[in-house]
Amino acid sequence: MAKLVLINGAPGSGKSTLAHLLAQDEPLTLALDIDVLKHSLGQWQAALPESGITARRLAIALIREHLGSGRDVIVGQFLARTEFIEELETLAGVHDASFVELVLSVDHDVLLSRLQSRAAHRERAEHLVNATLVRPEDVPGLIHAINHLITRRPTCTVIDANDSPTTTLTSIRKQVDRT
DSSP states (O other), rough: EEEEEEEEEOTTTSHHHHHHHHTTSSTOEEEHHHHHHHHTTTTTTGGHHHHHHHHHHHHHHHHHHHTTTOOOOEEEEESSSSSHHHHHHHEEEEOOOOOEEEEEOHHHHHOOOOOOOOSSSSSSHHHHHHHHHHHGGGHHHHHHHHHHHHHHTTTTTEEOSSSSSHHHHHHHHHHTTTO
């Protein structure tokens, strides 16, 4: 049975890195980064929020195709509202795939440190863009948004992401293997 795994969390919590690492566990698993899709759209910054909506529509098409072929999809995305999560959950059901909803929890000081480090040492192209959109002073609001989401999605699984990516990945694998 195919799986659709959502790794949700604040920017800097490790979603994209963990999605990529988890995708390496099985051949042809798709690690889908919706922000990369959005940043691939010409003049996306001039068309906010339409570029985000377009990227999500493209992501749904990719997920539909991949799940339809019986393959797993891992989505790492910060989602503070539930509508897109519900759409992913429905899409998994249409394809008889299991839906695993994970939310990365990171303490204030850890997230602050990660965002500061990411701004200073951009390891991926999207970090350059994201550093202009998400600033260290946004940390309290990001944590509040994730905590609020967790209360609205009681079936999600919260993963402590304060430790190393290796430790967090082990926790994620245990949860994904349960489904």
